[in-house]
Amino acid sequence: MKEYQLSYIRNLKQVMLLSDTSQEFGLDAEHFLNARQEKRRQIGGLVKENSSLLRKYLFPLLDDITTATRQDIDDLDEFADALMPDNQDVMLAYTIRSSLVAYARHYELRDMLIRELYNTGMALFHLNSIIETTDPHRYRWKMRMMFGEAAAYIKVYDEIEDPETRGYIHRSMGNLALGYNTGSVSNGVKKMQILRRSLQILTDPVYQQKTPSLPWDTYIYKSHQERTTGLSFLRTGLADAQTTREVMESAEYVWERQQEVSRRTGRPLSTRWHVTYNLAQYHCGILTLKQLLTYLEELYMQRDLNDFSVEGNYNNLFLPTLYAEYLSKDSRYRAAKKEVLGHMYRMMLRYVRRIPSEKMTYHFIRNLMTTFLNFIEYPDGIKQRDFLLQLVVCRNPETFVYLQMTACVSEMLLDRIADRKPELLIGAMGCRTTDEVLASREKLKRLAYDSGMFHNIGQMNFSRLTTMTGRDWLKEEQELFHYHVEIGANILKRCESTKLFADAAMGHHFYYDTLGGYPKDYEPREHENQVIVDIVGLAAYFNQLLDNTIDYTRPPLPLDEALRMIEGKSGTRFSPVITGLFLEMRDELEEYLKDGRLKAYELALRYMKEEDSPL
């Protein structure tokens, strides 16, 4: 690798270390705040340095990729590889891989093209996992395009001499299945067809004889592993008999193979494949739901709360989610197992509290998001709102502070509106007159506070992006980040305790004049509490100007400058009437800001202590 590439990787690792707030645990609020500000300053410096390195060395080369030397290309390949472990910088890796595809096409380097199509497909697979729950289309078709093109070279297999390239063709054929989720019939069927075709070729002795040096067993094993993801297709209850049989076969194949390897090497068995095997048994009618749930409970009890590996993630995060998903199939079990699930959620929280920052991979975040999207809320059990707040405060106290301050400012602004222009609040929470508004004032203030507190919950899905990117964002990253509004709303609207805050999550970046902001299809008129959304949107923007929790390179603005910025957006981003009332609050805001931040940190630190946790 070139010197700038090594420096970039070094800086990236340093950013990851500095992002970890666990080192400040135990400090009082003031020292915590000071320590974080110092670390943010350091991160800001590293972000600037890394961005500058890319601007100076990498981007000019990618812009003129056809002029790159062979050595440049090899270094880029190595650099992109180095960015991929734990998806440290998957977007940059994808950018580099795309340029390498262009290079290979330009010089008609077939072997390189096949390899880079595969690598680009893999980078897309990791990008897809970030937003899969919200927009499964954005990257899937590109993945299929990349893997499909590489796999189609099977037609000229004999013309390709390099065994490694032949290996990429086989891997692409199998990985083409990654481009299909199994939540729908058409995708499920297609995925099974692709894996069937891939396995037919992999088990064909003619191909094996043509390239004996390839790890055929591994390829076959991986294909079976991928075929077991058909379990989610089985869960839809729509799979045909052939699919059920094939998933069962693959689950058995993988489990036997696991046992064999474990016997041979002494390595412990992977929980995941044992679970897969038993789930397949359930779907084939061998196990009852009761037996399956009992099995999952027993397995859960064997977990290690301090295991932060992929296996540990699976046992501590994914197993409870899976348990909840199967529990929801039968209302009797759902009621009977309330305490069990409640315990699992509490333990999950403890696990999330303990995990070191560098272990917070995209895989981990994806498991966490899956938990939210399958969260079961009991009327007298753990509430999603408390669960979410705990997670935010544990994993990112600075985000908690930002949310808490937004909540307070939103509440203050609502109070001011109720005083001065209560008619603006007609419609919110069903109020039909100003008298009703004034009678519901406390309820409305509570809603404004809570909406402020939860409006940015979707940002958790991008916590790596916001805290560990280690350089300026690329356009694609900015567009990805926009999904946080939909992700947040999807999480909140599922549960009784949070569904009222979903509007603020969805609409807080949408412009008052409807000409700007996102998401594009947001329709303010459809939301009866739109005025609360407007209030939260303004309060959130105000707090972002005063703090720099996302963009570490931008210094926080003083109060008056922030108010001037807001005034400049009156009538476009923000309602002119609400902006006017907000600007009148200058002195009140100044008073609040004297110790508002410190108090928010104090609250965060209190929540971070396990003994003070409301759960």
Added chain:
Amino acid sequence: MKKQEKFISAWESAGLPVIVLERAADGFAPVYQNSAADALCEEPGRSLTDHIPEEIRTRLLGGGPCPVEDELPFLFLIRSGAYSLVPFRWEEYRVCMLHEVTGYYNENRRILNEAVMASEAKTSFLSEMSHDIRTPMGAIIGMTDIALMQEDIPARVKECLNKIKTASGHMMSLLNEVLDMSRIESGRILLQEEDVDLADLLHEVLTVIRPQADAGKLHFSLKLGEMAEERLRGDSVRLKQICINLLSNAVKFTPAGGDVEMSLETVPAGEPDRVLLKLKVQDNGIGMSEEFLQRIFVAFEREEKSTTSKIQGTGLGMAITKNLVELMGGTISVKSRLHEGSCFYVEIPFTASTDMEESHRCALSGRRVLLFDDREDQAEQIRGMLGRLGVSVDAAASTDAAVDLINEMAFSDERYFAMLTVEKVKNAEMLLFLPQVRQRMGADFPILLLSDNDWTQMEYVYTRAGVDAFIPLPLFRTRLSAGLYAFTDEAKQELGESGGKRWNFHGKRILLAEDNEINREIALELLGMANLQIETVENGREAVDRFAETSPDYYDMILMDIQMPVMNGLEATRTIRALDCADAKDIPIVAMTANAFVEDVRNSLEAGMNAHLAKPLDMNQVYSTLDYFLGRGGR
């Protein structure tokens, strides 16, 4: 007749001609006429009814109710005199009394002749005046446009200019209608006999009507029925005028939220190569009263009611339309109900034009295309049309499905001949998807865009995305086959060249700022092939100096690399924009970079650059960008 004999003497002595009709099997028949009526007959013994004009006779002798009660007396000429006939019912008889009105008739005829002459004079006057007024009006409109293009116009002046523009535009359209009417009335309209491509014609009509419908917040739809022939012989300008008049009327008189629908078909007319064009324009607007419906096609007639008083118009549109339809040998009719809407029906016979379809069919038969369209009905229509040409279609309604088809085809031994794509597919980012298809399928793979929008407005963007050609919607078989045929070897041979578009920017000069020597050399070679004059500099500072030392308009465009030593592209652009030269503000500056942070892209636009070209340079993209800035869409 016995019981009426007592009256005969009275009728005889009355002196007026009288005819008595008696009920017969299928109406009425003459049974008696007095001597005064006999005297009017040219041949003795004949019934006077034989001398009455047929139209009046038919009504008198018909079985219907006696016409006199709600109509004026009939007026006609017999021998040298003019008579009015008043029929009335008398028990089961019909009695017709005639009054001589020769003096009255002659006087009226004189007045009529004078009126006709005056009308002709009016028509001639209007025609002449319209011409004379249109010329200065053209100048007013043009000069207003020029004035509006000036920078730093005071707000009040700009407001006045905009009002002048609106009013003069309206006046011009009124003048055109008056001129048309006067031409029709003076018989000076001659219809052209030329090939009419209904696909082109409809596309042009929709380009005019769709924005009007959108502005009025109406739902506009088009239904194409059987298209026995798509190319006709006739006057395309006047046919377009008929369509636009009917549609504009529908749009004008339909309130926001309403529907306007146009239906079109051509059906065989019984004779070889003859077809009947059937056009229907329906709306659910304000409709017309029974009374006005009788006068809808009369010149200068407008229904006066509160809902129409604010709608501008001469009342000539429908009269012109009717006259044009009849000039073409067709018919027009209308049904309407007040507050419910109107429906106009037009039928015009045409001769079919010869088409090229057979040669297209030969060249295209057996090929397979990928269709990317999520509108099922339209996809089915395209499948049907291509089926007639022997072309197989694989249709995809999503990017996922399209990629699946491309992948499956890659695994098989077949190849897609081309891809047809619509402009918008749900959940698909076309400007990301199409370039990927282009890269995957290679430079020679035809990608054709189907759209009902104006191609000139989209060409720049879609050509950059990899689209080769455009086929207008609504889709016609001839247009589709011609579009695909253009990419066959047969068509390329006909053209006598390789089929690629030849770009020619002869006379245009660009400044290329690029620090990389190889890139400069490549750009010089490739841009030179398009006859561009290129001057190169190696950094931003040199670009600024070179631009500053040349005379205004010496360069037509600057291609600027972003990353350069001494002075980068952003700084250079800012410096150029700040120069005190005539063209420093508006010379197009296009950045050459693909990889940049969000902030960099914003910075380049803020620095004053007009566009970005992705590196490595794709020459089609470069040429289409040059075409945009140096050609039609340019300065």
